[in-house]
Amino acid sequence: MKKVSLFVKAAGLALLASAGAFAQYNPKASYEGPAKLNTWSVSIHGGPTQFFGDLREYDFYPVGQTNIDSYNERRSAFVGVAVGKQLSHLFGLQLGGSFGNLVGMKRRIYNSYFRSNFIQGDLTASVNLKSLLFGVNKMKRWKMDAYGGVGVLGFKSTAYELGTGRVRRFTKNNLGDGVLREAGYEADWVIPVGFAVHYELSPRFDLGLDFRVNHVNTERLDATIGGQENNTSVFDLSGARGAFDNQLTRRGNSALDKYGYGAFMLTYKLGKRAIRVQKVNGKYEYDTTQGVYHLRWTDPRSLIKPPVILTLEQIDSVAKANRPKDIDPRLLTDTDNDGVSDYFDRQPNTPAGSIVSGAGEAIDFDKYVSAALPGVACAEIFANVQFDTDKNIIKPQYHEMLNRVVELMNKTQCRLQLSGHADRRASDRYNVALSRRRVEAVRNYLVQAGLNDANRIVIDYFGSFKPVGDNSRPGLQKNRRVELRLVP
The missing domain is CATH 3.30.1330.60 (OmpA-like domain)
Structure with a gap:
């Protein structure tokens, strides 16, 4: 009886383990994880921009007024949209596009200001620093991302003389009809790097702040190639002002241009039956039967229920609950060894060696x-x-x-x-x-x-x-x- 009891207990534990394994594995999941999670999102963002280059009065703080020797550097902004795909809880990709304008000025040497319109498209990869550094169980409603990538920037810029507003330089020209004028956008590579903080407002919406610096592969974003030896924004009294000569170098003695922004971001999380983790009795608990979590906020490992270590009393209780009913001993008894159980045998004492029918009767x-x-x-x-x-x-x-x-x-x-x-x-x-x-x-x-x-x-x-x-x-x-x- 002891051997039978141990066998029943072992069988009960095996059933529990196999049931738990099947509950944790979903072969149709779109990533390596125990349950289906939503992975796509769409974001809109916008805010003020700030230029960093030759036509810049101060390193950081922008000039806020326009007069005879100043131009307001705060009249610039942008808007953009991005589509995000979360590859795992820690890593994601974003394909974005934006447009806006840039403004900058400098009194010393250049006595000029510029205005630029731009369009940018880029692909960035992000890493979830909050979960990486602090763990997935802290600051559940917060997400901090560092990101970087590559993109293309199209810009059309014009530099003006401070005070008079006369044109000094612009990025492209058109001399086809003999008249010098701005002809369109110039394009170059850009490398965006940044940091974003998000807060999960609801199962569908996140609110965030995005801080970015875009490193542009040109010094002509402000229609100026800087440096004492090649000061192309200086006003030419002979009328030679206008577009850059194609023979001029792409850069002078100063560093390549860059611009940054601080933006508000609203993210809509795509997917069916969106839910977010809830706090129950002071502790966050996941329940995949209620809907689908988003991979941005949910580590798949959090959905795996920890193994339950049963006591001997619990094991015995499970074994008893799952033990099949006892078999009627009459079904196991064949007194005359004729192949028919005594329960069905109409002649349970047939002589040895008898040939019997299905009812156990000798024939x-x-x-x-x-x-x-x-x-x-x-x-x-x-x-x-x-x-x-x-x-x-x-x-x-x-x-x-x-x-x-x-x-x-x-x-x-x-x-x-x-x-x-x-x-x-x-x-x-x-x-x-x-x-x-x-x-x-x-x-x-x-x-x-x-x-x-x-x-x-x-x-x-x-x-x-x-x-x-x-x-x-x-x-x-x-x-x-x-x-x-x-x-x-």
């Missing part, structure tokens, strides 16, 4: 075979062939019975199931092989006796795993057997 097999009509199905019939110790030789006393089995099968549509068995006096491996040799011996005898269709024979062999007798001499003799079961 005159010879008369049954003689009376059988050709081509019809037969009734269910049971018989046994017993063997000597460690032998698979069929005793002569069974030859006549087996010959009649062949006659019945050739006359009717009967099928035959053969099951080989052995007693317990050897290893399991040996007994299985021995029971196989015995069942094959019976099958070969039937074929050699003239069986027309051997495909109607089904064989099984069980070694000593299905005994019908004990370890006494008569019991061991009962166990050394091949069971024959004729079925329709």
Whole structure:
């Protein structure tokens, strides 16, 4: 009984473990994770811009007024939109586009200001610093991203003289009709880097602040190539002002231009049945049955339920709850060893070696075979062939019975199931092989006796795993057997 109890407990634990494994794995997930998560989002953002280059009065603080020797550097802004794809909880991609304007001035050396309109498209990759540095379980409603990427900037810029507003330079010209004028946008590479902070307002919307610096691969963003030796914004009294000569270098003695911005960002998280993690009794808990979380805010590992370590009392309780009902012992008892359980056996004490019907009643097999009509199905019939110790030789006393089995099968549509068995006096491996040799011996005898269709024979062999007798001499003799079961 102890062995049975341990087996039931082990089976109960295996069922619990397998159920938990299937609950945690979703083969249709779009990433490596235990449950489906939403991964796409759309953002709109906008705010003031700030230029950094030659026509810039101060390093950071912009001039805020326009007069005879100043120009307001705060009259610049942009708007943009971006589509985001979260590749994992820590990493994502954003494809963005924006347009706006830039303004800057400088009194010393240049005595000029400029205005520029720009259009930019870029692809950036972001890393979730909040989860990376502080962990996924802290600051659940906050997200901090550092990002960088590459893009293309199209710009059209014009530099003017402070005070008079006369044009000094612009980025492109058109002399096709003999008139000097601005002709369109100039394009160059740009490398954006930045930092963004987001707060999760609801399952659909996030609000954020975005701070970015765009490093442009040109010094002409302010229509000026800086430096003492090549000061291209100086007003030329002879009228040679206008667009850059194509022969001029792309840069002078100063650094490449760049511009930055600070922006408000509103993000809409795409996907079906959007939800966010809720706080229950002071602790954040995930429930994937309520909807779909977003990968921006949810680490897939958080959705894996920790394993439950059961106590021995709990294991025993689970085993008892899942234990099948006891089998009626009458179904396991076959007193006369005729192949029919005592529960169904109408004649439970048939003599040894009897051939019985499906009801356990002894029949005159010879008369049954003689009376059988050709081509019809037969009734269910049971018989046994017993063997000597460690032998698979069929005793002569069974030859006549087996010959009649062949006659019945050739006359009717009967099928035959053969099951080989052995007693317990050897290893399991040996007994299985021995029971196989015995069942094959019976099958070969039937074929050699003239069986027309051997495909109607089904064989099984069980070694000593299905005994019908004990370890006494008569019991061991009962166990050394091949069971024959004729079925329709």
